[in-house]
Amino acid sequence: MLTVGVKGATYKTVQSDGDVPVYKIDGNNVTDSKTTVKNGDTIAVFGEPIKVGEKSYTRINSADSDLYVESKYVDGSFKPADKVKKTVMHNSYIYDKDHKRVGTNMLRAYSTVEVIGAATKLADGSLVYSIGDNQYVMADNIDGTSRTLSHNAYVYKTSKKRANRKVLKAGSQVTTFGSPYTFKNGKAYYRIGGPAKQYVKVANFAK
Incomplete structure (x- = not known):
């Protein structure tokens, strides 16, 4: 979905702590397009940012596209969280944001993992650490x-x-x-x- 080499495009590198949602915007109506861009992706952006509510959005993909990302991820204002090495104290499966297992691999007890930023909660309330794009481990397996x-x-x-x-x-x-x-x-x-x-x-x- 990302267009390369389009006239009038400015190319920006996404800076984030994980997947960045892509939104469809029609007037003041903002809906999730169910697609994402990732930290480090180079994407084509067009025109000046627009503001809907309290958030600023930047158009991507083409000059007449209805697809946008939050401007903070492409204007340099977002600062990715620091990565910190922590010891896994209990065998740990890896989960996505919906608390579903990602593959069959697990982090073994007493191994070391780099976590991104502070512990956060999934939608179901589970306390987790982010270890990559849409990859999480249970914080209790690390902090106890x-x-x-x-x-x-x-x-x-x-x-x-x-x-x-x-x-x-x-x-x-x-x-x-x-x-x-x-x-x-x-x-x-x-x-x-x-x-x-x-x-x-x-x-x-x-x-």
């Missing part, structure tokens, strides 16, 4: 969740073996990562700590 122990708890490395002699005291806060694992003994455990495998029984945490 602080939980309160309701009972003294041992730390395990398997269903039968303790990781150490340490006893975690009731009332203390422990950071757990991701959803629980169910061991061969049928009991559920949260992963904690690392890089060695460490687990605490789910039953030891306050409901």
Whole structure:
């Protein structure tokens, strides 16, 4: 859909943190065209920006096109978020913006991933990190969740073996990562700590 070499076009490089929606504009009516451009794409833009509501839009594709992108992505005013390396603490599937899995690959526990900007929420409320164009991982698999122990708890490395002699005291806060694992003994455990495998029984945490 992107036109190259058209008279009157100015070519701009898209700067964004992910996919940029392309809109159809008719008067003051702005609708999603269901297409996108990506960070780093060079696109043809035409004429002066227009303003609809509080947002500025720039025409793309041709001089008489009804397709637009938000001007901030092509006028240099948008500054992509910094990328930060973080450790994945729990095996993590990759999801799209609709919380549907992207492929079958997963990020393995204790691997390193570059996240883009701060954690954000998907439409269903899930807290995630962006790792690429329309690719997200669950923030809980990286940052974890602080939980309160309701009972003294041992730390395990398997269903039968303790990781150490340490006893975690009731009332203390422990950071757990991701959803629980169910061991061969049928009991559920949260992963904690690392890089060695460490687990605490789910039953030891306050409901």
